[in-house]
Amino acid sequence: MKNCPNCGHENLADARFCEECGQPFAIEVSEEPVLAEEEQQESEKKRFCPNCGESIPADADFCPNCGHPLKAAVRPATTVRKPLSKKQKIAIGTGAAIVVLLIGGFLFSRHYYSYPQQLSRLEQTFKTQDPEKIAEIVTSEDPNYQVSAANLKKFVSYYQESGHKADFADFLMDLKTNPSHLADFSLQTKGKYLGLFPRYQLVIQPVYLTVTTDQAGMALSLDDKKLATSKGSNYQTTWGPLTPGSYQVEGKLDNEKSVSKQALMRYNNPEFETNSHVNINLHKISFKVTSNIDGAKVLLNDKEVGMIEKGQAEIKDVVWHQGMEVQLTFKTASDQLKSDTYQIAASEFAADDYDEDSDASVIQLDFDHVQSTADVQNFLDSLYSDLSGYTSRYGAFGAAQKSELAEYFVNGLSNADEKDFEKFINDIRTSGKKSQVDAKAKVESVSMTGKDVYTVQYLIYYDTVYTDDTDDVSEVFRYKKATLRYDEDEAKFQIDNLGGAENFERVGGGA
Template sequence: MKYCDHCKMEYPDDQNFCENCGKNLVEKEEVKSDEIICPNCGKENQATAHFCEFCGTNLQEKRTQETKTEPSKFVLAYRAHKKLYNILLIAVVTLLIVGVGLYKYGEIYYSKESQIERYQDLLAENDPEKLADSVVSSDKNFKPTAQNLRVFTNYTKDNKDYSNYISKSLTNENDSSQDLYIKNDGKFFFLFDKYDLVLQPFYFDVDTNVENMELAINDKKEGSSDSEDYNWKVGPLAPGSYQLDGTFENNGNDEKIEQKVDQINRENLSDNGSRELSFAAKKVKFDVNSDISSGELLFNGQSIGTIKDGQLKNANFIWNEDGKLQIKQKMEDLELLSAPLDFDGNNYLEKDYDESQSTFQPESFHILPQTNATSGDFYINGKKVDTIGKENETYSLDVVKTQQPYKVQLKQTFGDSEVSSDEETVNPTDYVDTAAYVTLDVEEEIDEFDIEMLLDDLYFDVSDYTDEDFDFDDAEADALADYFSGGKENEEYVDFKDNFIVPSRKSDKKDYVICYLEEVEDIERTGENSYDVQYVVNYDTNYSDDTDNADQYFRYKKASFVVEDGDLRIKDLGGSDNFEEVSKSDYE
């Protein structure tokens, strides 16, 4: 830009002369940052001056005008489209907030723990169709359809312990020792780890030595064997419960080999995921001699025969090595199923049967209870199995060996009341031999000694009370009444006092009667605190004249005793129907 130094006028660069005075124009020099040109006189002033030192013009107004610059293109554009720009800014901020929120939600929803929890909820539903939509298979030949998974969901539905176990095991990533496990398989939205629920199927590897055997698994036919050395490869199958039936004809008779298999937890599988089963048929025949008095002999759950009085003759069936021989024992209210018996059919082949040698003796277990009770019932696992016999002093409960422990108890039931011993647990696997002693004592059982002491004291006092040389006043009457339930209101007390003691004391002929207990013959508990007692007492009546002594023995067949406030007392002596004289010779 050019400048007229005389007129102080500015012109464009392409003009050479001032239009006012005609002088030559000069190039306008840049003003130094520390000087300011007076707009009135054109003189230079210091940058800090407020007024021109030459003409007094206000220099700050000039400076304010100079600082006003043209707005930028962005500012101008923003001013022109302010509303649109504000909308775009809000949209960007909103998208940013939503994106952060979705990411945080995804972190929780797609976390490993949340995915496992959803799989656990899915398993709890036992729905094969829903499971088929979520599970993947470790075997490419297994298609996880509802039909293929139904045997698995049926098993988890009926077996809660197994269902809970596999559900908890999902927390162990890549645990291929389980029927179900989780593994990491990629990402969700390239951000979050993705975990698959993996099911591991298995195969049945079944062999037989029977030609033309028809094999069926869960009622589905798998085909017939075409030789005596045949093998079926069945699968892949989902874990669960399977019923295998091999049917064939033997000497014109229809025969069957069957086995129920619960294939879970990858148990009994070879390295290639197969379970080997033998359906090789062998005809066996033997006799049974057992301590188990009665029960059913079972092979693979089917009855082979009934054991009576510990004996079973001519048991015969088609045996295979993978089958289970067991005894189902019935003892009054209890039913026990033995663990598989140690039985090798190769030792009892029908062709080698000999009545004197082919005897199978299944091992039993003997529970030997000891108790202070004279009556009651023995219970195993809450079921009555035997009753105490009065003539027995020792007892043996002969039971099959089970895989579960026995819980043994003695109970005495009296109307609405019951007295029980502590429950004893007996685990057969804890014993080297086949017997276990258990103590089944009951509390507050009155024994023979307690009865004898009471009767000895009673008849000793009665002997004194019949003798006039001893007192029988109120104190003695009170002492006598204390032997009886109800005291002086008891009819037996009144009978002793009014019909035996007082007449003896007043008799001119009777001097005294020596009474003593001869024998307690029987005690039977009839209630929580009541007992029936049979005993014999001797009455030796002495006379003051020449009359011979009357030495007699009497049996009280059903005297009733009770425990009151911890003390034993007589309730009644049974009356005349339960009182009899017995021969003196029996006790001399």
């Protein structure tokens, strides 16, 4: 040990300066012993003077070797960052991948569970028309209604009917773009997907049907399933909740039935409120249907009950029920024609009041763009009036008259029947004895056989007038199958053909 001559502080034996006051000591030369391995390791832990590099005690304020102040000068040794290990690198990579996946999953989920995407998936499910799949996305808030594939089949069947396919296309469009218009469903949020995104679900609105009767003891059925028996002359019952769709309501009393089909669908159905109330009255009606097409079928609520013959059909003693409609159909070679419909009210055509000669007992149902028997008769009257004039030896039958005659025939002068008419006219005019032939036509029947094509049966009355004292000769012939075409643009008939010799017959005649 070495005491400082200035302050008396005890210093290490090899100190060159006092570690307390910095007083320099006389330099003593001595050999520095080699440190043992343990001492060397221990020395590595010591502090070193930043000025001279000499080892210094941990609590020294000045370097014992060079006197350099240590408190402000000494800095902690720089930490050398070790390279990452393979495990550390894998851990960091895995963490980064998880973060990327979480962000990507969130962005995907936000799109997948977005409002438009959920509506699109609902629309695709309804598009399948599969009751099982639809039942998975539909719920109900009516405690008495059960959502099931069996019940939803009624909804699907409604839109599978030919008359409602266009409505189904509208339904799908509104489901995807404007669900508030659906009427039979409401769109509500039911919980959340992944705890983040609102879950949208369709809530079905069931329907109810009120049935009233005017007689007691009437068996009442819905879709062939008996649900009640009327208990008085003013009986009323309500059935439901029911799935929106079409239902058949039947009332039966003794051997009489009243059957009606009710469309209990709100969407695109302005008659919903009316159809939700059925009044079953079992009374008989009789009426007559007139039309402009012979051979047209008379349908009563889509069931054939008669046929138009000679312009009319008589329907007698049928049981009336609410919603009863009359319509005519006629099938041509290329089309199925339908008339307007007529809905019969409860107060109309009572069987006890039927009078076949009264207009009050008649329903007239004409087909649009169809020519009547009267139209055909007017055409033939014009043709045979001109024919009578052409046969007269006192009238002209030159190029102008031939051109007028040709207008009555399809293809004009090249029509074979037109040539026969010309020959007939010329034979009369050149006979020498005949003055003229007076001709008149009478239509017996008209049938529409195609668009603007008519098959006509008619009689021709010929009265031949002679130039001398010979008595007039009257003859009657029949064209059994003449084909006429109506030109809509020109608004006129033309003869296509008169049916050939096999469809022409002599009916009678004499002096």
